[in-house]
Amino acid sequence: MIRFVLQRLLSAVVVLAVVSVLVFSLLHLAPGDPAVVLAGADADPQTVATIRTQLGLDRPLVTQYGEWVGQLLTGDLGRSYTLGQPIGELIVQRLPGTIQLTIAATLLMTVFGLVTGVVLATTRSRLLRQGIEYLATLALALPPFVSGVVLIFFFAVVWQVLPSGGDASLVDTPASAIRRLILPAIALALPAVPVIAQLLATEMRRAYDQEFVLTALAKGANRRRITWRHVMPNSLGPAIIELGIRVGHLFGGAIVAEAIFARAGLGSLLVQAVQTRDYRLAQMLLLLAIAAAIAVQFVAELCIARIDPRIRLGGKS
Amino acid sequence: MSVSAQAAPATPDGSAPVPAARGRSRYLRALATPGGAVGLGLVLVIVVASLIGPYLLEYGPYRQGPDSLAAPGGDHLLGTDELGRDLLARVFAGTRLDLLITLIAVPVAAIAGSLLGLVGMVNRPVGGFFQRVFDVLLGVPAVILGIAVTIALEPGTEAVIVAIVLVTMPIFGRQARSSLLGQLPLDYVAAAEVLGYPRHRVMLRHILPNIVDVIFIRFAVEMAHAIMIEGGLSVVGLGIQAPQASLGSMIKDGSGYLLDRPAYALVPVVVVVLLVVGYTMLSNALNQAVLRK
Numbered sequence: 001m002i003r004f005v006l007q008r009l010l011s012a013v014v015v016l017a018v019v020s021v022l023v024f025s026l027l028h029l030a031p032g033d034p035a036v037v038l039a040g041a042d043a044d045p046q047t048v049a050t051i052r053t054q055l056g057l058d059r060p061l062v063t064q065y066g067e068w069v070g071q072l073l074t075g076d077l078g079r080s081y082t083l084g085q086p087i088g089e090l091i092v093q094r095l096p097g098t099i100q101l102t103i104a105a106t107l108l109m110t111v112f113g114l115v116t117g118v119v120l121a122t123t124r125s126r127l128l129r130q131g132i133e134y135l136a137t138l139a140l141a142l143p144p145f146v147s148g149v150v151l152i153f154f155f156a157v158v159w160q161v162l163p164s165g166g167d168a169s170l171v172d173t174p175a176s177a178i179r180r181l182i183l184p185a186i187a188l189a190l191p192a193v194p195v196i197a198q199l200l201a202t203e204m205r206r207a208y209d210q211e212f213v214l215t216a217l218a219k220g221a222n223r224r225r226i227t228w229r230h231v232m233p234n235s236l237g238p239a240i241i242e243l244g245i246r247v248g249h250l251f252g253g254a255i256v257a258e259a260i261f262a263r264a265g266l267g268s269l270l271v272q273a274v275q276t277r278d279y280r281l282a283q284m285l286l287l288l289a290i291a292a293a294i295a296v297q298f299v300a301e302l303c304i305a306r307i308d309p310r311i312r313l314g315g316k317s
Numbered sequence: 318m319s320v321s322a323q324a325a326p327a328t329p330d331g332s333a334p335v336p337a338a339r340g341r342s343r344y345l346r347a348l349a350t351p352g353g354a355v356g357l358g359l360v361l362v363i364v365v366a367s368l369i370g371p372y373l374l375e376y377g378p379y380r381q382g383p384d385s386l387a388a389p390g391g392d393h394l395l396g397t398d399e400l401g402r403d404l405l406a407r408v409f410a411g412t413r414l415d416l417l418i419t420l421i422a423v424p425v426a427a428i429a430g431s432l433l434g435l436v437g438m439v440n441r442p443v444g445g446f447f448q449r450v451f452d453v454l455l456g457v458p459a460v461i462l463g464i465a466v467t468i469a470l471e472p473g474t475e476a477v478i479v480a481i482v483l484v485t486m487p488i489f490g491r492q493a494r495s496s497l498l499g500q501l502p503l504d505y506v507a508a509a510e511v512l513g514y515p516r517h518r519v520m521l522r523h524i525l526p527n528i529v530d531v532i533f534i535r536f537a538v539e540m541a542h543a544i545m546i547e548g549g550l551s552v553v554g555l556g557i558q559a560p561q562a563s564l565g566s567m568i569k570d571g572s573g574y575l576l577d578r579p580a581y582a583l584v585p586v587v588v589v590v591l592l593v594v595g596y597t598m599l600s601n602a603l604n605q606a607v608l609r610k
Contacts, residue, residue, distance in 0.1 A: 015453055022453075022465075029469040137601075141593035143545040145552040145565065149572050149582050157575050164575075252458025252549075259553040260572060271553045274464055274472075282468055289461045297456065 004305055012298045019290050024065050026286075027279050072287075082278040090269060090281070091288065097265035100170060100177070101257060102250045104185035109192040110243060116193060117200030117239065121208075122227055136194030144253050148187040148260035155183055165261030184257040192246040196239050203235035210234075237304050244300020248293035343530075343606045353602030359595030363588060367412035376403035378410035378562055386578055395580050398570065408584050411562040415592075418474065418563075419543040422481035427536050429482070430489025431525075435497055438520045448494060451487035459484045463550045472555045481546050485539045492535050496528035530607045537600035541593040548589060564589050 035052040036043070052058050056067060071078065077087040120132055142150070156164035162183055168176040207213065208231060216226050255267030266285060273282040347353045375392070376382070382393075382401035389396040395404035434451075437444015454462065463480035470476040497520075500506060509519045544564070550556030551565025559566070564585045571582030 015456060018453055019457070026465055026468045137594060137597055138590075140597060141541070141590050143548060143589075143593075145545075145548050145568060146586050146589050149568055149575070149586050152572070153575050153579060153583060157579070248456075249458035252460035255460050255464070255553055256549045259569070267553075270464060271555060274468060274555060279468065282464075286461060286465055286468075290457050293458055293461075294456055 001305065005302065008298055008301050012294050016291055016294055019294075020069060020287060021065065023283050023287050023290070024068055025061075026283065028061065077284050078280050080273070080278055080281040082273075082276045083281070087281055087284050091266065091284070094264060094266045094269045096170065097167060097263055098251070098254050098258070098267060100181060101184055101188065101254050101263065101265065102247070104181045105188035105250055105253070106247050108185055108189035109196065109246060112189065112193045113196030113243070114200060114239065116197035117204070118227065118232065120197055120201035121204035121231075121235075122223075132194075132197070136198065139190050139194045142187075142190055144184075144187040144191075144256045145260055147190050148184065148257060151183045151187055152260070165263055167264050180261075180263075184261045184263065187260070188250060188253045188257050192243075196242055196246070199242055200235055200239040203238055204231050207231045207235045233307060237308050240300055240304050240307070244297045244303075247300075248296035251289040251292055344533075344603065347602040347606030350602050350605070352598045353606075356595045356598030356600075356602060359591050360599065363412060363592055363595070364416060367409050367416060370409040371406060374403065374406050374409070376406050378402060378406040379560055380406075386574065386581075388578070389580055395584055396578055398581060399574075404567075404581060404584070407562040407567060408564075408588065411564045411567050411585060412588055414474070414557065414561065414563045415544055415547055415565075418478055418547055419481065419540050422478045423485060423536065423539050423543050426482045426485040426539065427489050427532060430486040431493040431532050433486070434490035434493030435520050435525065437494065438497060438501075438524070439516045444494075447490060451490045454483060454487040455491070459546055460549050460553070463546060464553075464555055467550070467555045472550075473558050474561070477547050477550055477556050480550060481543045484546055485542060488539060488542075489532065489535060492531060493528065496531050497524060500524050500527055530603075534600050534603045534607065537596045537603065541596035541600075544589060544592055544596075 033048075035048050035055070035057050039048045039051050056064055075088070077091070079085065080087050080090060083090060116132060120129060123129055152164045155162040163176075163180050165184065166180055168180055170177040204227075212234075213226055213230060216230050221230070251267065254265060255270060257263070258265045258267040259271065266288070270282060270285040270289070273279075273285060348357055371377070380402060382397060382403070384393075384397055385399050385401045387393055387397040387401070389404075393403050393405065395408065398404055398407065430451075433444075433447040435444075436447060457465075459480075462483055463477070466480045466483065467476045470479060505523060506519065509523050514523075547556055547563060548565035548568065551563050552569045554569065557563035557566045567585040568582050568589075571578070571585065574581050575583075
């Protein structure tokens, strides 16, 4: 197990290192002189020169990258140009909004995905199965920017039962905050539900045919116990991998959801950073988002290795 | 199990089927099923409407009129936007731009991704290298990757195309590779090698035709995916830029007027849903036809 963990950890770190190089070089891939880009098109040469020396843009790229990473590792994330605040502070300010949203969406997609999967695998009603399949096709066709608009239209405009978005503090006004979380969380979770459900259902149907189910039946276990205690744990692997990817990618979806539902969060901060050409801030947020995605996938891999010894002993994954 | 677990990241639904006998008739049979026919119909209706529609309209997508946010009806079937531009004309233009972008980006991604996925057969280290590149790209959320592209390039049509290529290429690459691994143990590959054919010939002439079905199914799925990528980027404001219209940018602008002019955002929403549902049904039908042989 330890070997497996170290192996996966190493590969996660390598990927992160590669990504950090790519994110760092984005600014230099951009057409034109980064110092001019950062200063703005109409800045005078004096300012451009100051920015260049200030940021060390006149030094070799490798040195610059080394310094950037060195600063990151000591916890210094740098300052935002446009907002004049340390980037770390900005992230801490905006983090709660995004974290709440991703946690809410994770809960929804896990619960609904797994429950639908079990229903799909165990039901004998053809109607129910067909119905779920049609709904699944529809849900897959609803990325957050589409379902978000539809949800706002029905729940906030037509029926007026939930707010169309905005922010509220979970500490001061918890009821309002949770009401504002519902729609964006549904929008984010929706496309994942049918995928997770189908992965689980396929594995479960396969598991029902295996000998341990027959053994359990022979020993007198009832269907419910077989489903939940024997079949379900043996079938979770693919669903958990998919969940790990989906949850890791939630930050991407959160950017869209924050735009549609007018929420303040890291996603809206990133968009603002790119639009105001605050590249240091944008780079930092990109790196953070990707690191989060990699970390979640790492955790998901550990979860399956814990559940399914074939994975951790097989060595290959 | 471990196979499906491995395929799960990129292809939750498209695990590589054993190749059937070749023949175009299977595609035709797929299109003759109810799902296939409806899927194809939806996509075709939208394509044809967006091509013919503009000729039936009095106003172009950029022409500003005196009435801003006019109600649907009369001169403007869907009303006008905040600058008095005809919404129907903009829906047509936006749909065309989306179709154009996806029809450029997805084939590029499919061809490049498939070839890079197969290259490991000819040159193992190079193939391994590209698989690692794909791993990294697949680890990055699509919107994040798209935003990274808009930093390197300016936000706009080209950036959206590049973003779609970068997001979908690794998916094709993984698909091609996992299909390739499914073909390698088969007798015909061994036979071709015994005959002494060079590996690139075996790859392109023998294996590629056998996995092209799977790539084709993936293609339909990724066309839908590409529409979503454009939409996501445009909705956050980093995709298609004004004054151009795309389905995503119209949803973004229209979502501010849901109360008074719901058609502004909801019509492009419906177009996106129909397109995506159409592509999805099409790929499901193809998938079943190929699996059934």
